Amino acid sequence: MNVDTATGLRFVEVIASVGVVVSSLELLARPRLVDDASLMSWPVFRLRHPWFAGGASGAAIGRVLGFPRILGIVALRLVAALLLVALPTGGPVHVLLLGLVALGTSMLILRTTFGLDGADQLVLITFTTLALVAVHPSAVAARLGLWFIALQACLAYFTAGIYKVTSRTWWDGSALTGVLGTLSYGNRSLARWFDSHRRTALWCSRLFCASEAAFPLVLLCPAGWLPYFLVWGVVFHASCAIIMGLNDFVWAFVATYPAIAYVVLR
Amino acid sequence: MDVALGVLLGVWLVVSAVAQLEVIKPGVSRVRRLDLFSLVPQYNFFAPRPGTKDFHLMVRATTSSGEFGRWRELSPLPHRAWWNCLWNPARRPRKALFDLATTLAKESQAVSRTAVQVSVSYLVLLNHVSTAARLQAPARVQFLLAVSNGTCSTEPPRALFISHVHEVER
Structure with missing residues (x-):
């Protein structure tokens, strides 16, 4: 069994687009999250760089990123992502739609990274790669794009895992209990349960860190092991969404799995 | 190509x-x-030292008598609902407050108390609290970042950073 490049790219695109639809709707449903008085205020964040703060470049960028115009960009990103799911691939319209999602995501990041997370970064990397491949849709470009997305995902898992494995607080389980104890990313019942079952917390934490760091082994193990790695990934991200509220990571990371499947099954 | x-x-x-x-x-x-577009990613999610505390943004303003009123928390962190695994718009302001608080805490240790007032994180918070305080007339406002140890702790939140007093016109 193998995955052809067109199928691999299409699945990456569709899953990532669903994530973009959800995150765009979340912003449009609460426009005040990005207004001038918000914690993501453009009139203040533009002061962080001379290009944004004043002059012709500042005025031009401000016209695009200011409130409420930024909502127009988010809406455009939403429509482009919906069309990517609905329309067939190929042709200039496809390139344009991929470019709009990549550009819309980069505009949000350019505005401020405060309030954004790793899923936004991976979405930008994924759509920029897909757009580059779509501009020059050769067989080699498609293979390069899928390899690149797969390797970025493995780098992400390895980095997150290795920094946890080598962290004293993750290795003794206290970091896991600590994060779960927060209102921001936690779950009160689970935190209390882990707090009274320290040994279980310790081993859950070690298992969680080690499995994250070991994920890149998917590229080296026999192809028959692929489903186990991918099921682990889906369960891991679904758990983080349920327990920590990190819903955007599910789409951003699972979108890279067709690329990983292509690389493993090629 | x-x-x-x-x-x-x-x-x-x-x-x-x-x-x-x-x-x-x-x-x-x-x-x-x-890298203004964050094309170079940072993948060390929650590591090596994850945030194990919650941040709270408090504000107080002068009343018509010129005295400061009580501290009140702006947009307290809501408890998450089951559907937040699918739909979670609150994660962005929550993460923004976390990013601002951690940045301001670092900056306040690195530069003087006067210099920190012109940092972007300070100005974002001041801008936010000045609007959110819903002042009816010119007044003075002050904000406070407090930190708590999460839901398992019984300790009260403690002050992490307190701003200068600022005159705000309406």
């Missing part, structure tokens, strides 16, 4: 990998300073 794309993606991947050393060797990736 294939070669150009290969070189581009190859360089991007190598730069991304080197940039992950930033956590243990600050300054290793000078590219990040120029």
Whole structure:
């Protein structure tokens, strides 16, 4: 069994687009999250760089990123992502739609990274790669794009895992209990349960860190092991969404799995 | 064209990998300073030291008598609902407050109390509280960042950073 490049790219695109639809709707449903008085205020964040703060470049960028115009960009990103799911691939319209999602995501990041997370970064990397491949849709470009997305995902898992494995607080389980104890990313019942079952917390934490760091082994193990790695990934991200509220990571990371499947099954 | 794309993606991947050393060797990736679009990712999610505290943004303003009123919390962190695994718009302001609080805490240790007032994180918070305080007339406002130890702790939140008093016109 193998995955052809067109199928691999299409699945990456569709899953990532669903994530973009959800995150765009979340912003449009609460426009005040990005207004001038918000914690993501453009009139203040533009002061962080001379290009944004004043002059012709500042005025031009401000016209695009200011409130409420930024909502127009988010809406455009939403429509482009919906069309990517609905329309067939190929042709200039496809390139344009991929470019709009990549550009819309980069505009949000350019505005401020405060309030954004790793899923936004991976979405930008994924759509920029897909757009580059779509501009020059050769067989080699498609293979390069899928390899690149797969390797970025493995780098992400390895980095997150290795920094946890080598962290004293993750290795003794206290970091896991600590994060779960927060209102921001936690779950009160689970935190209390882990707090009274320290040994279980310790081993859950070690298992969680080690499995994250070991994920890149998917590229080296026999192809028959692929489903186990991918099921682990889906369960891991679904758990983080349920327990920590990190819903955007599910789409951003699972979108890279067709690329990983292509690389493993090629 | 294939070669150009290969070189581009190859360089991007190598730069991304080197940039992950930033956590243990600050300054290793000078590219990040120029990377306004965050094309060079930072993948050390929740590691090596995850946030195990909650931040609370408090504000107080002077009343018509000129005296400061009580501290009140702006947008207290809501408890999450079951559907937040699918739909979670509150994660962005929550993460923004976390990013602002951690940045301001670092900046306040690195620069003087006067200089920190012109940092972007300070100005964002001041701008936010000045609007949220819903002042009816010119008044003075002050904000406070408090930190609590999470839901398992019985300790009360403690002050992490207290701003100067600022005159705000309406």
